[in-house]
Amino acid sequence: MNFTNLPQLVDMRGKLKSKGTYSKRTKAITHRVWHHSLTKKNLAGSDAASFADYHVGTLGWPGCGYALVIEPKNLIDTPNGKRARIVYSNDINNRTYHVGDSNQFSLGICVAGDYRYDTMDEATLASIAELHAALVKDGIGQYDKAHNEMPGYSWKACCEYNYREAFDWKGAKTPTKPAPAPDVYTIQEGDTLWSIAHKDGTGGVQVADLIKANPGINPTKLKIGQKINFGIAKDFVAKPGNVIKPDIKVEVTPKAIVPYPGIVLKEGAKGMKEVDIKRVQRASGMAEKDVDGKYGPKTTKVVKAYQKRHGLSQDGRVGPDTWNRMF
Template sequence: MSYKFLSLPQLSDKRSELPNRGNLAKRNTALRKLVRVWHHSLTRKHLGGSNARGFANYHVHSLGWERIGYTFVIEPMNIVDTPNGRRARIVYANNITDRSYHVGTSNDSSLGICVAGDYRYDDLDAATIASMVDLHRALIQDNIGRNDKSHHEMPGYAWKVCCVFDYRKALSTSPHSPVIEADLPDTYTVQQGDTLWSLANNDDRFTVEDLMRWNNIENPRNLRVGQKLTFRPPTTSAPTTPPTRATVKWSGTVTSPGLNVRKGPSVNFPIVRALNNGDVVDVYEESNGWLNIGNGQWVSNVGGKYVTKRTNAGRRYLNLKPSINAWRVYPLNRAAVRGNEIGFLNPQKFGGLSYEILGNPMSNVYTIQTANFGRVNIFASNSTASTITNRPTY
């Protein structure tokens, strides 16, 4: 049978070329009854490895799956000029009749479509939306799937903020319905394809290290389907010493522009994001020239070339003078401009405030750690209201 989606000019059939360990089992659900499930990859769309091959490498060589978890991958980094205009490349990665791993217990009754990108920070561009619409229309014409859902709309994943982007709006199939952060379940049952990293990486409420500590997990690779996990620290009615967080061995400063952050200690793992020259990281573990910087993320530091240990002499502090009573702070993923602020600092109330500078993403913008807002950016130009020193002033 010839499918409409195979004739899309931006579609590239890579089923026989992507890394694999063999064949997947055939699905039992009829194609017309499938749910088309939309994912994002949690890897910034412009970075190397944020594509079908990168995801296949991770799923096959790191997770031990037979093949990549998605049937289709839309790649914003690869633009195709078509008779209908510019389109993001669509990679056909698995047979539509194969049961791949992407939504646990719903794998058999669903078809996984991944839009490469981390849409907590990235935006859907026109070429990507056009390919989403083209693929969606072709699948409908082919009678493949009865409806569409986001990853977080599937059974067992209501707590998960994925695919983040509004697929309904992009596909123009129903009114805008924003993704809302749902309450965490009391317990979570591990489903097929889950890893601690995939559970923690797009949720700010816990980290990989938290899950290991709260659930007494020594080796994250030993996660089992059906295993019960808690997403909260243990509680007790009796006073107790608070549990200690994973130990920070040392802190370092990034000395290389565009240092890639990966999902594991090897170039075979996909790139999650990139660090800037001057960014500060906490190091939890060292392994064969790689540094674990928390939440299951690693950076290369072969020969100590890319991250140097920080000393007190090398630290800088941003000092906010007490003449100001409201100083805007901004989330790390938004521009530091009026209207994007998430709160205000009040140096006047405390007789001045000093913060260690943890990063300098752009001119006059500094990353600091605050008690009320966590790690944020702050705009502080050279003025009489702030100073930068080697020791805290306040």
């Protein structure tokens, strides 16, 4: 394979965090799907190992959802100059989770970074172009798409960089812009409430909002084809305390102005309120079954993981910096 011979590629298949295995593809790869991570490219959490930790530990997936991850913060000296490292994280024949019902025929490629704020550097652009050329030469895929250009994901703000400018693209240079989040969303393969919701995207909707908007939903047992209310969840974010269709009353504080409780939340601290701890547990991505309002080792662990993903001091405590980043 030409792509595995790229000098900036590191084979980490079987070396990243996993829990079980992905099944093998039953269809040929026709699409190369480009993602970004929404984590600033130079931070500790912007690499394949961190993505695998999040996908396994928070989303409950068997392993990293991408077959290939480009890491701008890790530069490799090659005969052609410096290149962003490419991590081969999952065998291309594995049906990893990254684009729902299109997983069978789609290869997931993630360029680490938050390109609403980060700029695309030359070493990363070169790795994108060289990886793309090698995949084309290997006959892996026929079409290039962004996450939001795949069926059912038009509302995804992914990817925020213009992947088409990085290689010899034959069509229009401007990718499709994300559409508004739908009022009703149909669950696809690999979807979880944690992968659907995102504090920095999708109108600010978070897991807690989706749970409130869908009474009786089991967040750990979503089924393919299941319908969930997304529009109502958006109303929760925008209209605190209102009666929201269909006749659901909720007392909600807007995410952007949830006041800091005035004390550092940590194991053993006195004066903490259960409601604040639950907010932290949900914002950190803790599974709903474990949200108990108690600041124990599990909460410390998920807070540390959250802090790592967002470039904060990883002490497992929620002081003003972590609280303000969450809310």
